[in-house]
Structure formats: structure tokens, C-alpha cells
Amino acid sequence: MARLFCARSLRSENEQSGALFLRNSVERRVREKYLVFGAPHFGEAAIGEVVDSLRSGWIGTGPKVARLEQMVSEYTGAKHTVAVNSCTAALHLSLLAADVGPGDEVITSPMTFCATANSIIHTGARPVFVDCERDTQLIDPAKIEAAITSRTKAIVPVHFAGRVCDMNAIASIAKRHNLRVIEDAAHAIEGRYDGHKVGSMSDMTCFSFYVTKNVTTGEGGMVATDDAELASRIKMKALHGMSRDAWKRFSDAGYKHYEVVSPGFKYNMMDLQAAIGIHQFDHVEVWLDRRNEIWRRYSEELKGLQIDLPARDDPRSRHARHLYTLMIDSAKTGVTRDEFMNRMHAKNIGTGVHYIGVHLHPWYRENLGTKAEDYPNATWISERTVSIPLSPHLDDDDVTDVITAIRESLGA
Ligand SMILES: *Cc1c(COP(=O)(O)O)cnc(C)c1O
16 A cells, blocks of 8 residues: 555556566567557547637637536536536535535545545535445445434535446435535536436536546536526635626626625636537547447456456446446455556556545545544455546457456466
């Protein structure tokens, strides 16, 4: 556990260790060109849209952001959407809009990216982790109630890897205890549960458009909600706490004075970012179909190896297929997860770790007192998990290369 991987630093860190490894190894490359984990792809329409922003001279928040918000509203069925510059900002503002602050507690899963916990901490509240299930990697609803205290204000379920949480169970717990539900749907914009689209089920739902996510604007995020009052508070807080009409400053409606009604943040999205994202909604379902095909090939062709594959799908939900994770147990395979990643790298296949559980990182251990043994499932996953490429832009030969590299790296 000495090396901590963050999604963002993984690539360079891995490249360095891989380079070291190459000098000492006889690993065979399975392909000429390095297969970068999670690289996005942009068509001519997106390139044209970005150029259009640049040529127009209007690159800040404006009509393209409004278009992207409209698209996400239509895609998710949410009545209101507010675009911001990251999912971290979306989570932070949603928690603030839910009146979460110092002295409060917010329940979430330790099996997530650090941003989920950090956004809670930034409000002054305390994240209370409830262990995930080992197979689904999702917060275990059966353990939530025992973690609720008089200070609990909200539950933040994370649709990890694109698998949607048991929202019926979570909603009924929230209702019983009068808690807000704010979904971290960074992995699951395409997700559905029991006939409902992710984005239309809870008080607020937060999406990420970070580079590696299923839909990207480079950096970006969005809050979806059916509550006009929450949406307007979030919008106000996202732009310095200026009164709502301040967003009209970004139009050609003429000069308007603004009033600051709260000390807010600088979390707004630029048109330049929205331009990158707008045309992705033409493809989002086609890309999901393609990831489904790749997913089926992995599940078919990797079964029988001494590794665990993702849990079976929940028939109540549609999985958004964000991450395909393998569990590498060195006792079974004779190779550690990190050594496996080095071998994959030497074979020219990029992989990732999603994630080392939040509870294992030093700040949370030192300041919240989290211990590996308190979250045995999240710890078990943290020690074994590795994500293999699942981009819709992989062709069949790329997928074959990944499968070949996995078999060879495991000595199968
Ligand atoms: C990526 C991610 C975030 C943060 O998204 P940003 O847009 O980079 O702020 C939050 N939660 C999860 C689960 C993520 O994977």
C-alpha cells in the first residue's frame, strides 16, 4: 500500500515504473502503438464547435453552456441542470444547497474517488463511510442505517464503475430518516434503475465530464435536479454568489448591475468546454452499445482465468459500463496487481486503478481515524482492482490485444 494511485497521476507514474520494468524484462509487446487508458476521441463536429467558439470571441459561459444543460436535461429527464467546471464542484454545491455544513455527517462509500469525500469535507461536514459490497463494489444499503446519527444530513451513493446503486433501498432509508440523497453519478450518466434514468431519481445528481469519463468536456460537471429552488441556489453559488440574473451578464442583453447575495465560488463552465461536450450526446447511446460489446467479449474470453470479473448485472438497472475491473489476487495468480500492471504496460496496454479506497489514504486515516479493517470489502478491492481499457473507440483488434496481454501477463 506504499504507492497510492490517483486516476490523474496514474498514467505518468505507471509510465515511469513501466519504463524501469522494460529495461529488466523480456515482456513481449502485443502491439506497436501504446493503448492509452481512457483516451477520449473527438469528431469533426466537436472540433468545428470549438473552433466556432474561438472564432466568435465568446469562450466564457454563454449559449453553448445553456445548450449542454438543455441536452443533459433531455437525456436524463431532469427538470433543471446547472453546468459547472467539475463534478467535484457539482457535489460541493449540491451539499451546500442541501444545507450540509459544520457539525453534520454525510454517509458515502469509501470505494470512490477522493473528490466524493473532499466535497463533503469542504462544507465543514464529516464523511461517514459505509463499506461497499465486495461483488458489486457499491455501498451496502443494509449497513447504512447503523451509521445514521442525529447529525446525519445526507447520503451520497456512488454509482461505481457505472453500476447503479440500489436506489429503492437508499431512497426508503433516506425517507425514513429525513435525509437528502445526492448521487455521485460521475461514472453513470447512461445509468437507469427500475425504469428511471439516473438524474431523475434523487434530490440532486452530479455528473463528471472529466477527460476519462463517458461524456467529456475536458474538465466539467453538472448538477441535475427537479427542484427549481435547489437549482437556483446552486447556480447562484457557482458564480460568486451573485444574484441569479448575473448569468445574464453573459448574454448580449445589455449591461446589468449584479448583487452578491452570498460569498460564492468560481465554478462556472465555459462555452469552450461545453463546445467539446455538445456533440457527444449524438453518440452517447452508440458508444454505450460499443462498450457493451467490448464488455461481453471480456466477460466471455476472460472467464476461466484465476481472476474475478465484474459481478453480474442487476436486472433492475442499466449499467453505464464506465470501468471493467479485474481482481488480481497474487495468492491465486502468482502475480501482484502492481506487477500485473507493469507487465501490461510493457506489452503496450495502459491500465488504471479505480481506486485505492478513500479510507486508506493518509489524510483520512490521520484526521478521520479510518482503518483498513473497518472497511474490509473496500480494502479487499483496493488491494486487487485493476481497470482495463473500455473505450468505445477500441476496435476489435485492440480488444484482442488487451485480452492477449492479460493472458500473457497472468502466465495463462
Ligand atoms: C471523476 C470522479 C469525480 C470527480 O469528477 P471531476 O469532474 O474530476 O471533479 C467524483 N466522483 C467520482 C466517483 C469520480 O470518478
